[in-house]
Structure formats: structure tokens, C-alpha cells
Amino acid sequence: MKQAFKYVVLIIGAIVFAYPFLWMFASSLKPELEIGGFSLWSPDFTLQNYRNVLTKIPIGRALLNSIVVSLSTTLTVIVFGSMVGYALARLKFAGNNVLYALILFTMMIPFQLTLIPQYILMVKLRLTDTYLALIAPTMMSAFSIMLFRQYFLGIPQAFIDAARIDGCSDIKILFRVIWPLSRPVVLTVSILTFMTSWNEVLWPLVVVRERSLMTMPQLVTLFTIGGEAESLLGLQLAAATLLALPIIIAYAFFQRYFIESVASSGVKG
Amino acid sequence: MASSRKSARNDKAGYALSLPYVIFFFLFVAYPLVFTIVLMFHRWNVVTPMEWIGLKNFERLLGDPLFFKSVGNTLRFLLIQIPLQIMVALSFAVLLNSQLRFRSFFRTLYFLPVVVSGVVVTILWQQLYSYDAGLLNRLLVGLGVSKIPWLVDPDTAMPSIALMSTWKNVGIYIILFVVGLQNIPRELYESASIDGATAMRQFFRITLPMLNPTVVVVLVLSTIGGFSLFIEPYVLTGGGPMQSTLSTVLYIYNQAFYFSHMGYAATLGFLFALVILVAVLLQKRVVETESTA
Numbered sequence: 001m002k003q004a005f006k007y008v009v010l011i012i013g014a015i016v017f018a019y020p021f022l023w024m025f026a027s028s029l030k031p032e033l034e035i036g037g038f039s040l041w042s043p044d045f046t047l048q049n050y051r052n053v054l055t056k057i058p059i060g061r062a063l064l065n066s067i068v069v070s071l072s073t074t075l076t077v078i079v080f081g082s083m084v085g086y087a088l089a090r091l092k093f094a095g096n097n098v099l100y101a102l103i104l105f106t107m108m109i110p111f112q113l114t115l116i117p118q119y120i121l122m123v124k125l126r127l128t129d130t131y132l133a134l135i136a137p138t139m140m141s142a143f144s145i146m147l148f149r150q151y152f153l154g155i156p157q158a159f160i161d162a163a164r165i166d167g168c169s170d171i172k173i174l175f176r177v178i179w180p181l182s183r184p185v186v187l188t189v190s191i192l193t194f195m196t197s198w199n200e201v202l203w204p205l206v207v208v209r210e211r212s213l214m215t216m217p218q219l220v221t222l223f224t225i226g227g228e229a230e231s232l233l234g235l236q237l238a239a240a241t242l243l244a245l246p247i248i249i250a251y252a253f254f255q256r257y258f259i260e261s262v263a264s265s266g267v268k269g
Numbered sequence: 270m271a272s273s274r275k276s277a278r279n280d281k282a283g284y285a286l287s288l289p290y291v292i293f294f295f296l297f298v299a300y301p302l303v304f305t306i307v308l309m310f311h312r313w314n315v316v317t318p319m320e321w322i323g324l325k326n327f328e329r330l331l332g333d334p335l336f337f338k339s340v341g342n343t344l345r346f347l348l349i350q351i352p353l354q355i356m357v358a359l360s361f362a363v364l365l366n367s368q369l370r371f372r373s374f375f376r377t378l379y380f381l382p383v384v385v386s387g388v389v390v391t392i393l394w395q396q397l398y399s400y401d402a403g404l405l406n407r408l409l410v411g412l413g414v415s416k417i418p419w420l421v422d423p424d425t426a427m428p429s430i431a432l433m434s435t436w437k438n439v440g441i442y443i444i445l446f447v448v449g450l451q452n453i454p455r456e457l458y459e460s461a462s463i464d465g466a467t468a469m470r471q472f473f474r475i476t477l478p479m480l481n482p483t484v485v486v487v488l489v490l491s492t493i494g495g496f497s498l499f500i501e502p503y504v505l506t507g508g509g510p511m512q513s514t515l516s517t518v519l520y521i522y523n524q525a526f527y528f529s530h531m532g533y534a535a536t537l538g539f540l541f542a543l544v545i546l547v548a549v550l551l552q553k554r555v556v557e558t559e560s561t562a
Contacts, residue, residue, distance in 0.1 A: 006364050010371075013361060014378045017436070021381065023404070024393050036402045080293075083286040093283025099290070106298050111497065112518060113542035116525050116535045117301035117308065123315060140293045170282040199386040201500050202518075206526060217388045224392055225504055233396060240392040244385050251384045255377050258384055263444045 021244070028237040035233045049238035056228055056235075059242060061212055062219040066246075069134045069215055070197040076139040077193045078186055084140075085148025086174045090160060106142035119206050133207040134215065138197060144189045147265065151185035152178060188261040191254065198247055216243050308535035315531060326536040336537060338512055339520040340544060342427060346516065347495040349431040354491055355484070357439050362446030363476075376447075380440035387437065391504040394433045395420075398505075420506055423513035430501050430514055438494065442487050449483030450476070485556045489549055496545045517541050 026040040028049055034042050053059060087093070088100055118137050127133040155178060163177045179186060204218040214222070220239045222228075229235045251258055309326055313319040330336055361379060365372050382390060397404050398419040406416040419429040457475050466474065498516040502508050508515035508523075521541065525534035 003369070006367065006369060010361075010364055010369070010375050014375055017381055017440075018378045020393055020397065021385075024389075024396075027396075035396075036404075036407075038404065038407070080289045084290045087283045087286040091279040091283040091286070093280040096283065099287050102294055102298075103290075106294065108546070109298065109302070110493070110542045110545045112521065112538050112545065113305060114298070114301040114538075115521070116531060116538055117304040118297060119525070120304065120308075120315070120531065121296070121300060137297050140290055145290070170279070170286065174286075195384060199388075201386070201388055202522070206522075217386045220392075221388050221500070221504060224388075225507075236392050237396070240389045244389040247384050247386070248381075251381070255380070259376065259380055259444055262380075262383070262441055263448050 021248075024237050024244075025241055028234060028241045030234065032232055032234045035237070049232075049234040050242070052232075052235055053223075053238045053242065057219055057223050057239070058212060059216065059219060059239070062214050062216040063242075063246070065131075065134075065213060066198060066216040068131060070194050072131070072135050073138050073197040074190050074193045076135070077141050077144050078189055080140045081144040081189060082148045082152075082174060082179065082182075082186070083171075084145045085152055086170070086178060088145070088149045089152035090155075091170065103142045103145050107146070115202075115206070122207050128207050129210040129213055131213070134204060134213075137203065138193075138200075141193065143265075144193065147185055147189055148182075151182055155181055184264075187257055188264055191257055191261040192265055194250075195247065195258070305535045305539055308532045309539060311532045313531045314529035316529075319532075322532070326533050329533060330536055330540065335512065335515065335520060336517070339515045339517040340541070342513065342515055343496060343498060343517045345427055346431050346434075346498055347492060349428050350435055350495055351488065351491050353431065354435050354439050354442055355487060357435065358442035358446050358487070359480075361439075361443045362450055363472075365443065365447055366450040376444070379443050382437045383440040385437075387500045388504065390433065390437045391501050394436075395505055398429060398433075421510060423511045426506060426510060426514045430498075430505065434495075434498070434501060438491070442491070445483055445487055446480065449480045453479045481556065485553060488552050488556060492549055492552060493545070496541075496548070 022040055023038075026042070027035045029045045029047070030042045031044050031046060031048070034044060084099070084103070088096065088103075122128050122133045122136075127136070159177055159181065160173055163173045168176065199217060200215075201217040201221055204215045205221070208214055208218065211219070220243045223239055224236050229239070310321060310323060311319045312322045312325070365376055400406060400416065400418055400421055403419070405419065409416055418425055420426050453476065457479070458471055461471050461475060497518055499518040499522065502514040502516050502519050503522075506514045508519055517537070518541075521534050521537045524530045524537060
């Protein structure tokens with residue numbers, strides 16, 4: 001009896017969290033006049049809304065832009081982040097503490113403070129409307145450095161000593177010895193960074209005005225609030241579905257890692 | 270630190286590995302901070318040369334009802350969202366922590382809105398909240414209740430956004446609470462049941478106090494998240510009706526990129542950052558002293 005009650009609550013929860021997405025997907029396939037009911041089925045399913053979105057906005061190009069930006073950001077965050085994390089955790093050098101303090105300080109600064117001057121920096125460097133502008137301010141992350149540092153502290157010194165005796169440089173030790181031992185943290189940082197970068201919309205709105213360089217969330221946002229969607233629900237829902245699809249597919253494959261990443265970052269952070 | 274480790278000093282490698290970050294720090298942290306301070310004393314629209322105006326930006330801010338309104342709106346959003354989020358998250362976490370089948374299936378579904386872009390969620394909820402044809406109002410009418418003017422009425426617009434945002438983010442906090450619950454030693458409950466404590470009593474005497482560190486993390490994360498409220502009102506309401514959903518980030522964005530008031534926007538950003546810092550520090554303080562008391 002008590003068990004049954006628990007299941008009922010959990011199932012209601014599942015409906016509340018999942019049904020809207022199913023509804024969005026089903027509605028995006030319906031003709032405009034049929035959208036609005038609770039039903040997830042229509043005999044008149046059509047791809048017309050998608051065809052219209054594809055002809056109205058360069059969403060394929062935006063998908064490519066988003067992939068380029070998110071992958072580059074993820075790559076730089078894990079490469080540079082693990083370098084600094086390794087230096088902090090395993091190397092003794094003058095200024096080690098200063099570096100650590102700089103990183104802690106960076107973590108405390110809210111983006112609301114740096115948004116405007118970072119935009120101006122982009123203007124001064126003539127980087128607005130470039131990929132670099134989209135990537136540069138997030139190419140390193142203080143929080144990721146801390147996650148790497150924390151993980152690297154737990155790696156036995158023997159591995160590093162052995163590699164050093166073999167004559168490995170520190171860069172080699174990091175990428176050949178430490179990285180293979182640190183899959184969980186590399187994966188955690190990659191997933192968190194990719195997800196954040198893929199979904200970021202404020203910064204692209206600030207530095208990119210040129211349509212062909214817009215990221216997917218940005219293009220879809222402007223499509224919805226601008227006049228182009230002509231307040232047609234079907235078009236908006238089709239654009240939203242296209243935007244949601246890549247990350248939902250990634251989530252379907254790596255859901256365990258997505259959830260564990262968020263859990264570990266929250267607990268340690 | 271590293272007391273027993275016998276590694277030699279490694280100055281060269283240390284500098285080489287951290288150099289990229291140091292450059293990054295000066296470009297994207299130090300320079301913007303210094304430049305913010307410069308901007309606060311200037312009027313500037315990016316195109317024409319900067320104009321020194323002394324403390325005018327601060328004077329203007331003190332007499333700017335919209336800025337204070339936007340801060341009030343953001344706080345209102347937080348005050349609704351945080352308790353709601355903690356209650357919902359904790360309830361589901363307790364359920365997911367009990368011996369049930371399909372737990373990971375449910376967990377996966379609850380987490381789904383977290384991974385999806387806020388833009389998607391906002392477009393979707395705009396339909397759900399629609400006054401005449403929205404699913405939520407159809408549901409209410411079906412249940413024999415009168416319609417709610419979700420986003421149309423200044424009194425309900427911000428609570429509606431808070432509800433939507435809870436739906437989007439609560440998955441994170443469910444997971445964090447589940448982890449927190451799993452870290453509570455079982456023996457505590459066993460000895461409590463031997464002493465005859467009811468489940469209710471166990472929850473308030475053992476579960477809640479032991480979850481305190483998780484509550485701090487949840488509070489701080491959702492506060493920082495709430496202070497960055499932007500895309501939801503930007504897409505859903507444009508800050509209306511009657512500025513009731515104008516969040517501070519949206520206001521700063523408008524000042525900077527709509528009106529090109531860079532100096533003033535930087536001043537607003539600076540003050541708002543102070544508000545955020547104070548709020549987060551206060552929270553940590555309050556929760557931590559409560560847990561030791």
C-alpha cells in the first residue's frame with residue numbers, strides 16, 4: 001500500500017517532467033490548427049513546420065557553429081585546465097600559492113560584473129562576430145581547474161616518479177600517465193563544459209550579430225522573439241525541438257555520466 | 270601542503286604549465302575588473318570617445334526606480350524558487366532513496382529538463398502558460414477551476430517564471446539530495462528505531478540535520494543561478510507586464526546593448542555583483558551557524 005503510493009507519486013513526477021517534451025515533439029509535427037490539445041497523436045502528422053524552419057533560418061549552419069564552439073571550448077578547458085590542475089597538485093614552484101589564490105578569486109567573481117567589460121575587450125580586439133569571441137572567455141574555467149587539482153591530488157606519487165625516472169617531461173607525464181588514470185574527472189569536466197557551452201545564449205547574443213555565425217540557441221531565440229516565426233506555434237516548437245535534439249541524444253547515450261558529473265561537481269564545489 | 274612528498278622544486282615546469290592561465294586571468298578577469306572601475310566614471314556608447322562624468326552614474330543609479338525594481342524582482346524570484354525547489358527536490362530524493370524498482374529510470378526523466386537549453390524550456394512553457402489555449406489552463410478548466418492569467422498579470426508573472434525555472438532545474442537538486450541521503454550512516458536510523466522514534470521524528474531529527482551540508486550547496490547554487498535570471502524573461506515576457514519580470518541581468522543587458530549606456534551598465538553590474546556576494550556570504554553564515562547551534 002505504502003509502496004503503491006510511492007510509485008504513484010514517482011509516476012506523476014515522470015509525467016510532469018517528460019510529457020511536455022513529448023507534447024512539444026508531437027505538436028511540432030502537427031498542422032498549426034491542431035496544436036493545443038493534450039493528444040500526442042494526429043492522423044495529419046507532417047514535416048511542414050520543419051521545412052519552413054529550414055527555409056526561414058540557417059539552422060544547419062547554426063548547428064555547425066554550435067558544434068565548433070562547444071567542442072573547441074571543451075577541448076581547451078580540459079587541456080589547459082588539467083595543465084594548471086597538475087601544476088597546482090603535483091609541482092612545487094614559487095608562486096604556486098599565488099596561482100591558487102588567483103583561481104579561487106576568479107571563482108568568486110559573478111559574470112554580471114565582467115559581462116560588459118569583456119564585451120568591450122572583444123570590441124577592442126576586433127573580435128566581435130568571430131568564433132574566437134564565442135570561445136575565448138570560456139576557454140579556461142577556474143572551477144574545472146579545481147576539479148582537476150582535487151582529482152590529481154589523489155594519484156599515487158609512484159606513478160609520477162616512475163615516469164620521471166624514464167625521463168618523461170611534465171607535459172608527457174600529464175598526458176601519458178595522469179590522463180589515462182583520470183578518466184572520470186576528464187569526462188566530468190567535458191560533459192559539464194559541453195553542456196554549458198551548448199546551452200549558453202547570453203554571451204552569443206552579446207558578441208555575435210552576424211547571422212551566419214550565430215549559435216543554435218541564439219538563432220532560435222531571435223527567431224522566436226523576432227517576427228520571423230510569425231507567432232506560428234508549430235514553427236517555434238519545431239525550432240525548439242531541433243535545438244533540444246542533439247543534447248537529448250547525447251543524454252540518451254551518456255545519461256549516467258551526465259548525472260554523475262552534476263552530482264560530483266555539486267558535492268565538491 | 271605536500272609535506273611528505275619528496276618532489277624536487279619544479280619552477281620551470283610549473284610556470285610553463287600555468288602560463289596560459291595567467292594570460293587568461295589578466296585578459297578576462299583582471300582587465301575587465303579594472304576596466305569596470307574606469308567605466309563607472311564615464312559615459313560611453315562604444316562609438317564616440319569616452320566622456321568623464323565623475324559620480325554621475327552613481328547619482329543616476331540612486332534615482333533609478335527601475336534598477337531597484339529589477340533587484341526586487343530578482344529577489345522575489347529567488348524567494349519563491351528556492352523554497353519550492355528544496356521542498357520538491359527533497360521529497361523526490363527521499364522517494365528515490367527508498368527500496369523501489371525503476372529508480373534510475375525515474376531519475377533519468379527528472380533530470381531531462383536540466384540538460385536541455387533554457388531556450389527550449391522557455392519556448393515550450395510559453396505554450397503551456399498561454400491564457401486561452403495553454404495546456405495548463407485547459408487542465409484547470411477541465412478540473413472545474415478558473416483560469417490563471419500566468420504571464421499576463423503582473424502579480425502572477427514572476428511566480429510563473431519561478432515555477433518554470435523550478436521545473437527546469439530541480440533535477441540537479443534531486444540528485445544532490447540523493448547523494449546527501451546516501452551519505453547518512455544507516456546505524457543512525459537503526460538505533461533510532463530501536464529507541465522507538467517514528468519515521469517522522471527520524472526525518473526531522475536525523476535526516477534534516479545530516480543533510481545540512483547539502484542544503485548549503487543547494488542554497489548557494491540556486492541563489493547564484495537565480496541571480497543570473499535572463500533568458501526566461503527575455504523570451505517569455507520581455508520583462509513585462511509592467512516591468513514585473515524585469516530581472517537585473519535583463520535590465521543591465523538592455524542598458525548596455527539596447528541603449529548603449531556602457532558606463533551606466535557597468536555601474537549597475539558592479540553594484541549587483543556586490544548584492545550577490547553579500548547574499549551568498551549571508552546564506553553560508555546563517556546556515557552554518559544554525560547547524561552548529
